[in-house]
Amino acid sequence: MMRFMLLFSRQGKLRLQKWYTATAERDKKKMVRELMQVVLARKPKMSSFLEWRDLKIVYKRYASLYFCCAVEEQDNELITLEVIHRFVELLDKYFGSVCELDIIFNFEKAYFILDEFLIGGEIQDTSKKSVLKAIEQADLLQEVHTHTHHREKK
């Protein structure tokens, strides 16, 4: 299973962190700092995989953002790259040519999309269409509530 996923910029700014195992806040911070350092130090010619502690790290850079997953020993690294790619595709479809700023200003939506794609570190649905439809419907539900109760915008 995937243990956690991190999104961070080249400057080492965290944009999203999803943890699928119970970890203390202090430990999370330490691991994030360490891992960011390791990944940011990698050169372009290197592979997308590395070993870190007892985990396998799969990372890929999309424009200014690093998508970094930690998986377990028995997990398939190559398919994990596809999982990352699928997530980027979902973000891209949702935001329309997604860029880092979209994720900064709409981080909660990025989380919602991720939570519609993965649960407990595993894929819920392999259909892009299905995931996007669900997000769309949930957004609508939010809108309805908003319109009905308050004219409030985030």
Place this chain on the structure above:
Amino acid sequence: MPAPIRLRELIRTIRTARTQAEEREMIQKECAAIRSSFREEDNTYRCRNVAKLLYMHMLGYPAHFGQLECLKLIASQKFTDKRIGYLGAMLLLDERQDVHLLMTNCIKNDLNHSTQYVQGLALCTLGCMGSSEMCRDLAGEVEKLLKTSNSYLRKKAALCAVHVIRKVPELMEMFLPATKNLLSEKNHGVLHTSVVLLTEMCERSPDMLLHFRKVWLLVPQLVRILKNLIMSGYSPEHDVSGISDPFLQVRILRLLRILGRSDDDSSEAMNDILAQVATNTETSKNVGNAILYETVLTIMDIKSESGLRVLAINILGRFLLNNDKNIRYVALTSLLKTVQTDHNAVQRHRSTIVDCLKDLDVSIKRRAMELSFALVNGNNIRGMMKELLYFLDSCDPEFKADCASGVFLAAEKYAPSKRWHIDTIMRVLTTAGSYVRDDSVPNLIQLITNSVEMHAYTVQRLYKALLDDISQQPLVQVSSWCIGEYGDLLVSGQCEEEEPIQVTEDEVLDVLEGLLVSNLSTPVTRGYSLTAIMKLSTRFSSVNRIKKVVSIYGSSIDVELQQRAVEYNALFKKYDHMRPALLERMPIMEKTASNGPTEIMQTNGETEPSVPDTKHLPLVTQPANQANDLLDLLGGNDVMPVIQTTLPTKPASAGGELLDLLGDLSLSGGLAPAPSVPVSQPPFLLDGLSSQPLFNDTSAAIPPMTAYSKNGLKIEFTFERANPNPNIAVITIHATNTTEADMTEFVFQAAVPKTFQLQLLSPSSNIVPALNQGSVTQVIRVLNPQKQQLRMRVKLTYTHKGSPVQDLAEVNNFPPQSWQ
């Protein structure tokens, strides 16, 4: 009270901060505002405030005061609130804090909500961060949802069940009935999550696994689903680069792996589909290769037929040639896993693997290195070693230590000749000398010692290496040790293997002294060189020069050096008679267990019998030239270094054949053993000592005798037989003094006829106290192989009342039992 600022506005504001301090100030201000808003129990803006808090939390600021607010949001009826509330719970709440349990009831309600998106939120949250308690409480609800016909909820419930099982394995059983029909769903989401659920169950419970295999006949079901996926036409919804639902394919392959493991029938049932996937999957994109990779892993793990296995290895071989470094990486990882079981197949790809040593990626290089070492065998050692040594030259420092260790290990196992072995070691020491592991030095010394015929060649090469470079400490240490041991061979120009070099004693001493003073030498290295210089005192003629050096270091600041120098000084003065024996050539050492990077002993796929291991010399075989004058001190057959007796030309004293004293190092207790013994040598001497009682009480008691009695000095002999060797008589002398003055500087010496051999151990002291107040004892051991009548001539010297006394006497009254 103005409305709290909106989330996006806050983000914008914070991003304008130019310094960390400025940012902190803004955050603190906003947090204060949020706190007061929370205190006011404001329902309208709670959602907005928590969202802002989550943003600040991501920046690294504390947000724990928002935890309860998240719970309130979850309890709200508004979908917007719930969405942010559950997100907040997943980000801020922690199963270690009891407050998280307050969520349980809300989640329970939401699991039964009328809106599926609310149910979905609850399932997602539970499936991501549910604690064991929560899982126990809510497992029933999850199980219910697993049976719903709503595929949106069913897929989420399946993954939620996976999490519940991970947290509380005992609950696995209750999900079993609901799981039964999952695979008949058409929805890919449900299919995928069901396969994940089944996988989790199989991994955790061997009973479940058997049940699925035998009762549910899961394997044919999965094979059918997989087949449909591959054979079915283009399905836009699930297509990735021309492949239909690769994610599902991979998960099915993984589950098949678990089911086929150590089960012939299942393995056979999946044979065809595996072959089909392996041959038909498109390899131009990463997706296809991901499926192939999983297929290979499955083939290698189940009981597949050999044809399939070869197919798998060949796929890996092709991966190695792929331009994509990620593919090469996984290929090497997989090959490393299979190299033990399918060694011959992997050997075929050896040259490709060796090429990967030149890859730019560090992880690939490391794997290639490990794999290369695993593939080395007696047939390919020369070629492989050439590549590996080249790698060692040019690789990053982080590899050097492991590579060096690997080279040593491989060389030890498969060296085609001793000369090749020594050369290889030399090469490692000169190119990566500072990176070799600490235990390499003693291991190498042992290896060199045991390669007797290579001593001259080795010391010559090491000497030349020292001339070039004295910065690499392991190299310097091994070289110093060798020069100390075999310096005589060096100056006598005896090398057979290559052109002997001309070097004088002074030149050698210059080099060693240079090490002593060099800033590059560590204290340990200095110790080695000082000892080496000392050992040369019995091999070289420039003893005076050596004496001078040693005495200088008697006042060294380095305590270790000082102690050595002082002891060596003592060797020159008071114990000069023991020096040659102490500084003799080291005997063959017993090989201790080697530990290198791979502990696995393997034949490495050799078809012919492996090269006989000439390194393991049998325990008691001695080189021919040392065979004659042996006195096996402790008499046993276990692991003893045998101390060779030499007969240096000492002026014969008046008494006749006076044999040298052989200091038995461990027994004397006076002089420390020569520090030239490598650090890792196990305590043979002491071991032997404890298992072999010197004095054997069970032999028939031999009556004591008075050997000498004159001028108040009486010397009594008591006897014992050394147990394993009845040819050795052990005599203890007891010297007592009846006069009123002490006898000081008392020295007892003895000589025996030619057919005997004598060993005199250290005396208890050299003062015989007056008036029988004490005695001096000393042990003599006599080897009498021909069982001749024991005779002895003794010489006594002491100082009595200020004047020196000397006396000679013959001892002929030995009781017959002592020599028969």
